[in-house]
Amino acid sequence: MLCKSSFTQRMKNMRKCLLCVPVVLLLVYFTSVWFETKLLPMEKCAFESAKMLKLDNVADVTLDLQSRDDIQTCTSWRAPIIWEGMFDPHHYDQKHKEEGSSVALTVFAVGSYLEVYLETFLKSSEHYFMLGLPVSYYVFTDTPEKVPNIELGPQRRLKVIKVEKYTRWQDISMMRMKIISDTIESDIRHRCTHVFCFDVDQVFTWRFGPEALGDSVALLHSYYYRLPKKLFTYDRNPKSKAYMETGDFYYHAAVFGGTWKSVKALTDACYKGIMEDKENNVEALWHDESHLNKYFWLHKPSRILSPEYCWDTRIGYRRDIQVFRLIWAPKHYDTLRTS
Numbered sequence: 001m002l003c004k005s006s007f008t009q010r011m012k013n014m015r016k017c018l019l020c021v022p023v024v025l026l027l028v029y030f031t032s033v034w035f036e037t038k039l040l041p042m043e044k045c046a047f048e049s050a051k052m053l054k055l056d057n058v059a060d061v062t063l064d065l066q067s068r069d070d071i072q073t074c075t076s077w078r079a080p081i082i083w084e085g086m087f088d089p090h091h092y093d094q095k096h097k098e099e100g101s102s103v104a105l106t107v108f109a110v111g112s113y114l115e116v117y118l119e120t121f122l123k124s125s126e127h128y129f130m131l132g133l134p135v136s137y138y139v140f141t142d143t144p145e146k147v148p149n150i151e152l153g154p155q156r157r158l159k160v161i162k163v164e165k166y167t168r169w170q171d172i173s174m175m176r177m178k179i180i181s182d183t184i185e186s187d188i189r190h191r192c193t194h195v196f197c198f199d200v201d202q203v204f205t206w207r208f209g210p211e212a213l214g215d216s217v218a219l220l221h222s223y224y225y226r227l228p229k230k231l232f233t234y235d236r237n238p239k240s241k242a243y244m245e246t247g248d249f250y251y252h253a254a255v256f257g258g259t260w261k262s263v264k265a266l267t268d269a270c271y272k273g274i275m276e277d278k279e280n281n282v283e284a285l286w287h288d289e290s291h292l293n294k295y296f297w298l299h300k301p302s303r304i305l306s307p308e309y310c311w312d313t314r315i316g317y318r319r320d321i322q323v324f325r326l327i328w329a330p331k332h333y334d335t336l337r338t339s
Helices: 002-039 058-062 089-099 112-128 169-186 260-279 288-298
Strands: 103-108 135-141 156-162 194-198 202-204 216-219 255-259 303-305 326-328
Touching (some): 112 135
Parallel strands (some): 103 194, 216 303
Antiparallel strands (some): 194 255
């Protein structure tokens, strides 16, 4: 009887141990990710002077690549990565005014996204986005009559363009590439030197100025810029045109830009890849963002923006993030995104 009782107790203890194994494994995994996220250092810029970079603009010669010892300020292909403390904002403002730079801002506000996010996005951009330069807003929406009436500053205009509302948010996300390309061809190229494309569920909170302008502009994703490449969420499906084994960085599709020619080339290439995937019954892991990452792997951006230019405050404190220029608005995907 005693032996049976002892055996039963041992079995109970063993079951408890087995139940603990998944929990322990999860703790080990998330602890390792936490350390990699918090402690993995960025590479250092190999060039001492901005004169050694491939310069997009004459103002770039004044970039101080050695002003920060905690972050990476340039790439191996001699493109700058723009961080607070590297540039003189007044110098960039003046140079781009002299050169006659003008910017188109494109944003999609479809379905409930318009009512929840658009007004705050536009009002905040009037306070912080490319102040002093001519700016043309292009708002793409399925309900033009609901676009709020925003008081615009001098040299700023807003154009509303009606678009189809797709039943799936993934299709809305992917089809914006064609819509942006078509609008560049029909309108933007005749009005603006540069284009910036934004997600609407964001808020400008600090200067987002001409230091961000370049020929081809990508953004470091705030959740991945200090992670090892093995954790980057590239599309790993060889059947997709977005397939990547490795890359340089992980870029966020919430913000991208460049000259109108470069943005048109990017959007055309991404749309082509998306449509080829559709013909093969494939959908990239992160939709247009996966295709954007593939494009920037094959066609290196000439300028990269630090995560200051699109930050999620839920990440918490990071010593290297000295300003929040654009932040993620609270997400309500469960109610806003269609199935």
